[in-house]
Amino acid sequence: MTTLMTVLGIVVFVVGLLFSIAWHELGHLSTAKLFGIRVPQYMVGFGPTLFSRKKGDTEYGIKAVPLGGYIRMIGMFPPGEDGKIAARSTSPWRGMIEDARSAAFEELQPGDESRLFYTRKPWKRVIVMFAGPFMNLVLAVALFFGILMTFGISTETTQVSSVQDCVVKASSPTDTCPKDAPKSPANAAGLKPKDKIVAFNGEPTPDWKAIQRDIRRTTGPATITVERDGRRIDLHANLIENQVQKYDGKGNPVRGEYVTAGFLGFAPARGVVPQSFGQSVDRMGDMVQSGVESLVSLPAKIPDLWNAAFDGGERKADSPMGVVGAARVGGEVFNLDIPPSQQVATMLLLLAGFNLSLFLFNMLPLLPLDGGHIAGALWESLRRGVAKVFRRPDPGPFDVAKLMPVAYVVAGVFICFTLLVLVADVVNPVRLT
Template identity: 30%
Template structure:
């Protein structure tokens, strides 16, 4: 919680990040650069990264990285806000890890940005009995707070993931829309050539739903394309729905010569496919909540399957079995590392905003749920300790767990995560998961 790194989507957290006190001194400390120059340096670095992404046509990747980094920072913001609200002492709130690019102190808290955008951390005083705390700060240490306050701060990060996912799903339903199965619509209109635009000439518009052609119901995009292809130069009568109104439209496909084909084929200059429909903002709240529950249930099943004995055996078998790795990659059933997740999200960004939002919601919910696993250094470990201490406490005699006894288990867990994450990265590089968006 005080140091939460970016969780590797698809298989669990990557473990604790670098120490909270690392990097160059904050502005105002001896030997530090002025805040203005540090801010200029940060602006130069950010500008250079953005310019490079645009120059090499990787803006989709940049958007994904920014989204993932923002996702983790919202997690940390949850810890930060609840810790401040409950009166705990928070000394640092940083975006990223590694060398400090910029920071500023406001009151007792130092805010800043570091060079590696792989997450971030909040440092709350006294997270365990291992930490030395100034006696003057002990009343405001995390470990000195009541059970409800510690529980609130510990779960706040994952709660932020739930709120973010709900907001994303609401935005998807309200502004982007979701695909309506069984519909065939005009998605895009593009002239075949200068002055040759059959669709526009007939009055077709993007968003029109094609209900029938030549008096026969249209049940698939492929069926509509086939009819148009087979009738070059022949008027076709379409029944379309636009803005809730049903209209009759006559379109004459242009005759287009296709290499390798003996006869010309009909084209009207449209891209067709299933339509997307938006919802009323108020109704979208209920729809978003329902979709969120489905994502949570699916993620829970995926985590249980992945970390079951059979799931782990199957995963590690792929490291030495190229055929098994290829099958899993083709089927898309293998957990992905951050490398694979960024690739999949970039492919989704290229496919459209709806696909990107769906992938980001999936990653977001996984990160939130994985962080609640009851093992240090995850948030769930702090929850488990708080619950255990509450159960062991007696009226007037609060019990405090000795975290040193948990250290061997925590180190073994971290070692397992390192091996698992490293294996997932290796598989994502050698056998990338197939593009689910075509």
């Protein structure tokens, strides 16, 4: 049964991945057709074609390797300086440029002169190239908000899970009490498991964060109002200072670091709690910030990734993960000991995170990514705007093809990084805990 559920989880993730890719390319396709650009191909996947069908002047299909997708637009790059595709050169760098330019015109047909990508105004080209990543962003936001506000997420609640018997530092074991250790304030006040804290010193406590904030700010006498067996009871505690876990600005525990603050001495119960719109916005903002920080820190994570792949090093929880690793996590999701509804919610959150990553990654201003084409169109607009202001001749389209040598280098780096992540995902994968 475990194997079956793992396979099912992987299949569900792959289907979600294919949909995300198709959704991305649909953004490019729809806006390209909106602006009259001819699109000969719309493909999901790479490699051999498994299925295709032509409708109008576009061939729609699915390929064997579900690691990406593409649409082919004619005239992605402008002609050479003589108005034609430049002649073959013996220079390898020039050859790359000419190959790219040739590919952009290889399916040119009579009447296509007015349907070329490069002939569209820069703002239209920006929209066409941005539409793909934007579709991933829309899907990520829809999934995040849908899950957070309906299913909810696992988080600390206002209910008491356990009460600490005595006062110990956060860095010390809590299952035994040292000799002469005083009772914890919660124990002395009579707080019990399953109590629900509804107020602290008369102020309502709507969530765990409010309780934690109030406790840490308080030393000395405090009144804690709890719901117990359907009744409200006021408990009187005398909070003390103690060494407690440190949290970062996002509410995540900082491993191995502690602070001195007010201490009561209990652990909150965890539960699946739907989030309000405001809470969902905050969490979405945190996710975007974390995604940007992860993208910026990718180069610094390569040594640890290499060690995890080839030297048996620890695979950290925030280690970069590829499609294979994400699919394995998808398989593990359906084996978690949680209700089926939460398994589905977790899988959808995984796909939402994947789509958010696709958006952020594709917005990097580097060819061959969408962000590179956007940067080229913006640069062309700037050049033409400056020329117009100073009454200079129109410099014409910016020849993005001249950047293809750089694009090949970037693509080579991405391929090497992808292979490294693939090896790590196979031999030392990130696992759910």
